[in-house]
Amino acid sequence: MxxxxxxxxxxxxxxxxxxxxxxxxxxxxxxxxxxxxxxxxxxxxxxxxxxxxxxxxxxxxxxxxxxxxxxxxxxxxxxxxxxxxxxxxxxxxxxxxxxxxxxxxxxxxxxxxxxxxxxxxxxxxxxxxxxxxxxxxxxxxxxxxxxxxxxxxxxxxxxxxxxxxxxxxxxxxxxxxxxxxxxxxxxxxxxDKHLSLKASTAQLMKTIQKTLDRNGKVLIPTFAIGRGQELLFTLENYMRSGLLETVPIYLDGMVNKVLRIYRHNALYLKREVQHRILTSDDDPFKSEHYKIPQTKDRSDVLSEEKAIILATSGMLNGGPVLHYLKHLAPHPENTLLIVGYQAKGTRGRELVDGARELTLDDHVVPIHMEITETKFSxxxxxxxxxxxxxxxxxxxxxxxxxxxxxxxxxxxxxxxxxxxxxxxxxxxxxxxxxx
Ligand SMILES: [Zn+2]
Ligand SMILES: [Zn+2]
Incomplete structure (x- = not known):
């Protein structure tokens, strides 16, 4: 029993x-x-x-x-x-x-x-x-x-x-x-009905391109493991084939370290990705477009005219994503792109539910950036x-x-x-x- x-x-x-x-x-x-x-x-x-x-x-x-x-x-x-x-x-x-x-x-x-x-x-x-x-x-x-x-x-x-x-x-x-x-x-x-991978990818790319067209930055909160790697792989493919404007993709907080673990465990990925990693020099987890922030205050990232930023944590509970949010949220040309599940009681959920301001480090930050949710689940x-x-x-x-x-x-x-x-x-x- x-x-x-x-x-x-x-x-x-x-x-x-x-x-x-x-x-x-x-x-x-x-x-x-x-x-x-x-x-x-x-x-x-x-x-x-x-x-x-x-x-x-x-x-x-x-x-x-x-x-x-x-x-x-x-x-x-x-x-x-x-x-x-x-x-x-x-x-x-x-x-x-x-x-x-x-x-x-x-x-x-x-x-x-x-x-x-x-x-x-x-x-x-x-x-x-x-x-x-x-x-x-x-x-x-x-x-x-x-x-x-x-x-x-x-x-x-x-x-x-x-x-x-x-x-x-x-x-x-x-x-x-x-x-x-x-x-x-x-x-x-x-x-709860997810779009097909093709449809959600198209929606995602449209939102990103629209933001870049108005000289904005796209902030994507992600968990260290999972969606981040899937997204990077997709963004890299689109930039490589000219379907998305080439801009720097900044990786902040673990996403990059975890990429290495994905590469070392190629045998657990699906066969065509395995094949690409094991039989050619073309490594889908390495790209000239991937950048790591070089300054503690992220001024190098924030001073870029256009950029895509992937940062942890995925539900905006903590981590570097909050630092970017504080700087990017007051400006309407930027976009916060939510791709993952946002649990009740998290800042991510508040934003998806329409919060127009947030308190970050004891400062009230007005939310003027575009908030978009595309399930990339x-x-x-x-x-x-x-x-x-x-x-x-x-x-x-x-x-x-x-x-x-x-x-x-x-x-x-x-x-x-x-x-x-x-x-x-x-x-x-x-x-x-x-x-
Ligand atoms: Zn999980
Ligand atoms: Zn879980």
Whole structure:
């Protein structure tokens, strides 16, 4: 018998963490929830941490991995299972997270090292101790996990998934049999319908060219990993083929470091990109158009007449993007281009919802720049999530997580129609459900 304890990401996006309570307890992910003022963590207690046998990490985003080192600070003896790219990515990402938090984190670098020491690399589709990881299509190395549980049951946890092929990655695998399914619902509402890659790329390029035509700068907030690399790859291709005006593309805050990890893990990218990297000198992750800011106050970037700037953090919670925003926001020729999901309570969400001023470093900054949202998402939309649920063979229990409550509930209603006999749950944080 297994009880799933929902420690986070239930009715919210952030702090993903699910404990499978059984003879050998397994923890799926252990992230932080980033908000404007305060971070929130999974509701784990010390006794659970001591008893853990295995931890599985789905991918290297902070809302899935940001709290993991804390478990090693609390002396867990569990092994942390993940893919090789995920291990490489968390190494740089967690170091950066500690640096940005400057001593305010619940753990230190030595705890990160302890985590890395206890990491076990697993390849996709390799069965080990009743556990298999499958490609999730979300970011480099992102995995879904299938587990054999006591009592001959199986459970599939999606982590974050994208069923569509992107410029760099193949889409998530579907049709994996499982008795129980824990699935994300970031874009689970019926109205969440993504444009095709072709259409969203066209929209993106149009917005950028329009801004450059009026001598403006385009600021794109991104996570360090994922959309940033996909976007750069696309921008570089468009500039190379003359479809977009050639201007400097500035990379600020980790995006560049992570590019190197993408290149070193070419085997985990889709075949045509792999082929380009491994068989020619033409490296799609290197470009004469990519520039790194050379001054601490970014005056070199800000003095450019036209530029595209990719900067972290993706939801404008912190990081260099805020410095650019402060300078660019009061001028109507500039554009803030939002490409990723903006959680409730973040500055990014406030801007998308129409805020006309923001307080940054105790200054009230008027927002006169254009704010545009083009979904260039690493997550599946409503129809694709539903398709995934429909194709999960033999599923009896579906748990919808990693989405705002209303979105998760809309997906649940639709899921009930495709699986009439299955139990569909939208759990809350702290809830425990037996399967
Ligand atoms: Zn993610
Ligand atoms: Zn996530």
């Amino acid at each position: 297994t009880t799933i304890h929902f420690l986070g990401a239930a009715g919210e996006v952030g702090r993903s963490s699910f404990l499978l309570e059984q003879k050998k307890p397994v923890l799926l992910d252990c992230g932080v929830k980033l908000a404007e003022d305060e971070e929130e963590y999974p509701v784990l207690d010390a006794r659970d941490i001591q008893r853990l046998d295995t931890i599985v990490l789905s991918h290297a985003h902070l809302d899935h991995c940001g709290f993991l080192p804390y478990l090693y600070r609390q002396k867990t003896r569990a092994k942390a299972v993940m893919t090789k790219p995920t291990r490489d990515l968390i190494q740089v990402l967690l170091a950066d997270y500690l640096r940005i938090n400057q001593g305010a984190s619940p753990y230190e670098q030595k705890d990160v090292l302890e985590l890395l020491k206890n990491t076990r690399i697993t390849e996709f589709n390799e069965v080990s101790n009743g556990m298999t990881l499958y490609p999730a299509g979300h970011i480099l190395g992102a995995a879904m996990t299938r587990l054999e549980l006591p009592g001959k049951k199986t459970l599939l946890y999606t982590g974050d998934i994208n069923l569509r092929e992107t410029r760099l990655l193949d889409g998530a695998q579907t049709g994996i049999p499982a008795d129980a399914l824990i699935i994300e619902s970031t874009y689970g509402a019926k109205t 690493g997550h599946s939309d409503h129809q694709e999530l539903l398709q995934f649920i429909r194709q999960t063979q033999g599923v009896k229990d579906v748990f919808i997580v990693h989405g705002e409550k209303e979105k998760a509930e809309e997906l649940a209603q639709a899921a009930q129609r495709v699986h009439k006999n299955a139990s569909i749950h939208v759990p809350s944080v702290g809830e425990q459900i037996k399967i």
